[in-house]
Amino acid sequence: MGAIITLSLLAILILYLGLYKAEKALLPVTLIGLALALIFELRLWGENPEPLFHGMVLFDRFSVVFSIACIVLSGLIVSLSKEFFHSLKAHVAEYYALVIFSLIGAIAITSYHNFAMLFVGIEIMSVAVYILSGIRKVDTYSNEAALKYFIMGAFSTGFLLFGIALMYGATGSFDLSILRDYVTDNTSSISPLFYAGISLLLIGLCFKVGAAPFHFWTPDVYDGAPTMITTYMSTVVKVASFAAFFRLFDFVLTPLDAYWTPVLLTIVVITLFVGNITAVMQNSFKRMLAYSSVSHAGYMLFAILAIGPLASNGLLVYSIAYSLASIIGFGALYIVKRDVGSELFESFNGLGRKNPLFAGLLTVAMLSLAGIPFTAGFIGKFMMFSAAMSQYHILLLILAAFNAVIGVFYYLRVVVHMYFKNAEDEFVLQISPMHMTIFVIAFIGTLVLGVYPDVLTSLM
Amino acid sequence: MDKLFILLLLPVVSSVVLLFVKNIKGAKWFALVASFIVLALTLPFLFSFNPTAEVQFEQSWQWISSLNINFHIGVDGISLPLVLLTNALTPLIILSTFGKNYSRHLYSLILLMQMGLLLVFVALDAFTFYVGWELALIPIYFICALWGDGDRIRINLKFFIYTFFGSIFMLVAIIFLAQQTPENSFEWASFTALNLSSPVQGWLFWAFFLAFAIKIPIFPFHTWQPATYTHAPTPGTMLLAGIMLKMGTFALIRWLIPIVPAGVTAYGHLALLLSVIGLVYASIIAFKQHNAKKVIAYSSIAHVGLISAGIFSWNQAGIQGAIFQMISHGLSVVGLFFIIDIIQRRTGSIELADLGGLASAMPKLAIAFLVLVMAAVGLPLTSSFVGEFLLLKGVYTENVWFAVFAGLTIIFSAVYMLRLFQKCMLGSVNPKWAHVEDIKGFETVVLIVVVFFVVYLGILPGGILNISEASVANLLEQVSF
Numbered sequence: 001m002g003a004i005i006t007l008s009l010l011a012i013l014i015l016y017l018g019l020y021k022a023e024k025a026l027l028p029v030t031l032i033g034l035a036l037a038l039i040f041e042l043r044l045w046g047e048n049p050e051p052l053f054h055g056m057v058l059f060d061r062f063s064v065v066f067s068i069a070c071i072v073l074s075g076l077i078v079s080l081s082k083e084f085f086h087s088l089k090a091h092v093a094e095y096y097a098l099v100i101f102s103l104i105g106a107i108a109i110t111s112y113h114n115f116a117m118l119f120v121g122i123e124i125m126s127v128a129v130y131i132l133s134g135i136r137k138v139d140t141y142s143n144e145a146a147l148k149y150f151i152m153g154a155f156s157t158g159f160l161l162f163g164i165a166l167m168y169g170a171t172g173s174f175d176l177s178i179l180r181d182y183v184t185d186n187t188s189s190i191s192p193l194f195y196a197g198i199s200l201l202l203i204g205l206c207f208k209v210g211a212a213p214f215h216f217w218t219p220d221v222y223d224g225a226p227t228m229i230t231t232y233m234s235t236v237v238k239v240a241s242f243a244a245f246f247r248l249f250d251f252v253l254t255p256l257d258a259y260w261t262p263v264l265l266t267i268v269v270i271t272l273f274v275g276n277i278t279a280v281m282q283n284s285f286k287r288m289l290a291y292s293s294v295s296h297a298g299y300m301l302f303a304i305l306a307i308g309p310l311a312s313n314g315l316l317v318y319s320i321a322y323s324l325a326s327i328i329g330f331g332a333l334y335i336v337k338r339d340v341g342s343e344l345f346e347s348f349n350g351l352g353r354k355n356p357l358f359a360g361l362l363t364v365a366m367l368s369l370a371g372i373p374f375t376a377g378f379i380g381k382f383m384m385f386s387a388a389m390s391q392y393h394i395l396l397l398i399l400a401a402f403n404a405v406i407g408v409f410y411y412l413r414v415v416v417h418m419y420f421k422n423a424e425d426e427f428v429l430q431i432s433p434m435h436m437t438i439f440v441i442a443f444i445g446t447l448v449l450g451v452y453p454d455v456l457t458s459l460m
Numbered sequence: 461m462d463k464l465f466i467l468l469l470l471p472v473v474s475s476v477v478l479l480f481v482k483n484i485k486g487a488k489w490f491a492l493v494a495s496f497i498v499l500a501l502t503l504p505f506l507f508s509f510n511p512t513a514e515v516q517f518e519q520s521w522q523w524i525s526s527l528n529i530n531f532h533i534g535v536d537g538i539s540l541p542l543v544l545l546t547n548a549l550t551p552l553i554i555l556s557t558f559g560k561n562y563s564r565h566l567y568s569l570i571l572l573m574q575m576g577l578l579l580v581f582v583a584l585d586a587f588t589f590y591v592g593w594e595l596a597l598i599p600i601y602f603i604c605a606l607w608g609d610g611d612r613i614r615i616n617l618k619f620f621i622y623t624f625f626g627s628i629f630m631l632v633a634i635i636f637l638a639q640q641t642p643e644n645s646f647e648w649a650s651f652t653a654l655n656l657s658s659p660v661q662g663w664l665f666w667a668f669f670l671a672f673a674i675k676i677p678i679f680p681f682h683t684w685q686p687a688t689y690t691h692a693p694t695p696g697t698m699l700l701a702g703i704m705l706k707m708g709t710f711a712l713i714r715w716l717i718p719i720v721p722a723g724v725t726a727y728g729h730l731a732l733l734l735s736v737i738g739l740v741y742a743s744i745i746a747f748k749q750h751n752a753k754k755v756i757a758y759s760s761i762a763h764v765g766l767i768s769a770g771i772f773s774w775n776q777a778g779i780q781g782a783i784f785q786m787i788s789h790g791l792s793v794v795g796l797f798f799i800i801d802i803i804q805r806r807t808g809s810i811e812l813a814d815l816g817g818l819a820s821a822m823p824k825l826a827i828a829f830l831v832l833v834m835a836a837v838g839l840p841l842t843s844s845f846v847g848e849f850l851l852l853k854g855v856y857t858e859n860v861w862f863a864v865f866a867g868l869t870i871i872f873s874a875v876y877m878l879r880l881f882q883k884c885m886l887g888s889v890n891p892k893w894a895h896v897e898d899i900k901g902f903e904t905v906v907l908i909v910v911v912f913f914v915v916y917l918g919i920l921p922g923g924i925l926n927i928s929e930a931s932v933a934n935l936l937e938q939v940s941f
Contacts, residue, residue, distance in 0.1 A: 373594045373595050412617065416613055452523075
């Protein structure tokens with residue numbers, strides 16, 4: 001709880017700093033605040049988890065680990081975005097504050113123990129991001145993205161709420177423990193209301209994580225939103241949404257897996273193919289990353305199909321691996337867009353020669369997304385595959401293997417442009433030390449996790 | 461730390477250090493010295509190796525505890541020759557590049573590749589094996605695509621996707637097998653101890669076979685190979701043909717056949733048939749080629765066809781012959797590609813129509829070329845004779861008719877290799893090339909070393925055969941049909 005309070009106070013403090021034009025202090029104060037929140041989370045580590053506030057939240061190992069991941073990733077992204085935030089001149093403090101508000105929501109949905117908290121958390125997280133994606137008021141695409149995201153978000157929240165309401169109708173409670181008891185006590189006589197509730201909840205959550213066929217908002221929103229905001233959406237928001245998704249199914253709905261597994265299986269297969277095949281068609285690096293994020297949602301859903309300790313570990317590793325690679329990918333895109341002016345693959349031409357270190361880091365990030373050994377992405381994929389195999393979803397794995405091959409095809413494209421195509425000019429990208437530091441941190445994280453994943457998997 | 465682990469670590473460390481060596485000449489020498497140190501560190505293994513069936517210099521560390529994965533490495537009589545081959549060829553390949561100005565990144569990639577290859581050969585845990593298997597692909601992709609010629613981007617993308625496609629199903633198979641073992645282990649020993657039903661083994665057979673057959677390549681999975689070989693830079697071609705394709709043939713012996721014996725019973729003959737078809741098919745195509753590099757590329761398919769045929773015949777002569785021939789082919793093919801490279805540098809062409817009569821200007825090269833051509837043909841006193849003899853004996857024991865067709869390889873290879881030699885070296889002297897320079901300096905060193913070992917192994921094959929004998933016998937005893 002300390003983390004949530006700290007972050008709330010921090011966001012308000014940041015707004016005041018903005019009011020008093022202390023722009024230089026924004027980033028350091030934000031980072032200190034995040035570090036403080038991190039310490040509060042770490043202090044929960046060894047404690048015996050008990051539901052707090054009449055069963056509203058439960059800070060168990062799972063929630064602590066995912067909250068820490070969200071805080072650390074937010075810290076990296078805020079540092080990465082500093083240049084972008086400050087380049088916009090106006091309302092700089094609001095960016096920081098909104099990111100922090102959104103992070104509060106993210107922490108809330110990794111630790112909820114009551115549907116009310118889940119709903120409130122999702123709203124806190126999403127509303128901040130609606131504003132962030134439309135924050136470039138003069139940019140039509142940014143406006144479009146915000147509007148699309150808002151409408152789709154509101155729509156999916158409708159499903160979510162309706163699902164929660166139906167489940168409340170069946171059980172008379174929002175509390176996850178009571179819901180779980182209901183499921184285990186009445187295995188044979190579950191109310192149809194409850195089943196309908198599961199379906200609607202599933203749809204709502206799939207909207208949130210961007211799984212096909214509920215993914216239509218993702219490419220446009222990711223593409224239209226400012227790149228740094230996209231980074232935040234595709235990492236922290238996504239990781240937290242998956243944690244929430246997993247938490248619900250793991251805690252309450254495992255006994256009813258015969259009901260929802262076929263539905264989810266279909267969703268996973270559609271998500272993998274739609275995400276990957278559409279990604280191949282893209283000419284813009286940003287849109288490619290957007291569609292690839294749909295396909296990664298497919299792999300991450302494996303965790304829910306194969307609920308258990310292996311799956312939660314796998315989800316953690318996969319989320320971190322994907323987020324680290326995305327930070328490098330989107331960060332690189334931001335720099336290229338700023339200096340070259342285009343998001344097409346062609347704008348990466350010749351970077352291998354002109355900015356060798358930068359190109360090398362981006363290559364490793366792409367290999368990680370593609371799942372090549374000694375990168376975090378491979379370990380993530382391997383754990384997900386193992387988890388799925390433990391439930392004997394062999395056909396699913398064969399389809400996933402095909403998708404991995406398709407993935408290699410489009411991730412290599414940017415590598416091909418960087419190393420094997422020559423640029424027309426000799427223009428060298430200017431990469432600030434701050435950007436480079438974040439890239440190197442993400443790079444080291446990717447390699448360490450790829451070579452020795454026990455650092456993370458032994459946590460849960 | 462353990463000796464074997466240092467052997468794996470040293471190439472990676474050198475590879476990383478090379479990224480910071482700015483001077484190209486310094487990078488060349490650094491890479492050469494590093495690869496020689498690795499070779500020197502390999503020799504103690506050779507001398508202190510006890511030629512019994514046991515796995516030696518074994519090391520196992522826990523790697524990923526939640527999945528029960530160990531970093532388990534060790535060498536036995538089957539992998540030691542290949543470790544030796546890798547570490548002996550790497551310095552030669554690096555030395556062979558001294559005539560050209562490649563960037564320092566090439567050397568970094570070659571050493572990284574060496575580590576991946578070594579990991580494949582020494583792995584005793586399926587996860588470790590897979591990591592090495594995939595890892596070797598990344599550097600070779602960059603080597604071929606960065607310094608290649610022609611339509612290198614498209615060709616190498618095909619190569620990468622094709623081989624990745626093969627191996628990803630192997631990954632699924634590995635995960636499946638680990639699920640079947642009692643303690644969810646990825647160990648080679650627990651995989652081979654499994655007793656799965658025949659249909660399941662049949663599926664697993666194809667999952668593994670696809671990965672290996674694409675890498676080797678076995679007909680009809682070879683379509684990536686000729687273009688990749690031809691358009692790769694010479695060090696890339698040497699790595700591909702000299703060492704990397706041995707990953708596939710080695711993996712057949714180590715992983716495929718012991719793990720799914722029932723699958724091999726069902727489909728082994730089909731695989732043997734494919735190998736023999738590939739052998740004949742590639743030989744015929746090799747004869748029709750107008751490009752010297754392409755001739756060697758297709759001859760390589762033919763040679764590995766025979767190696768895989770020997771492996772699938774699964775008897776002492778066949779497997780020992782396969783191991784021996786892997787070494788022999790690795791040596792001679794590196795020599796041949798180097799000769800083609802020298803010819804290209806001197807004359808600017810490797811089209812057979814442009815060449816001819818080079819022997820008068822380059823007598824020393826001609827001698828080395830002739831020896832290696834003889835080796836490729838399989839003439840007695842060259843290493844290939846021993847290998848091919850054993851392989852054919854193995855195939856003969858299995859099935860006479862296969863041996864008859866496989867035996868054609870000797871005639872075919874005589875035809876296309878002698879044609880290659882004749883078109884390049886003999887005939888009327890092209891006045892343009894009457895004064896090209898003969899081999900000198902490092903070129904002479906590389907060729908002398910290759911020729912020496914080709915002949916040495918042809919006369920005294922006992923050393924390598926002795927190393928592998930007990931391990932092969934043990935494997936045959938463990939897995940018999």
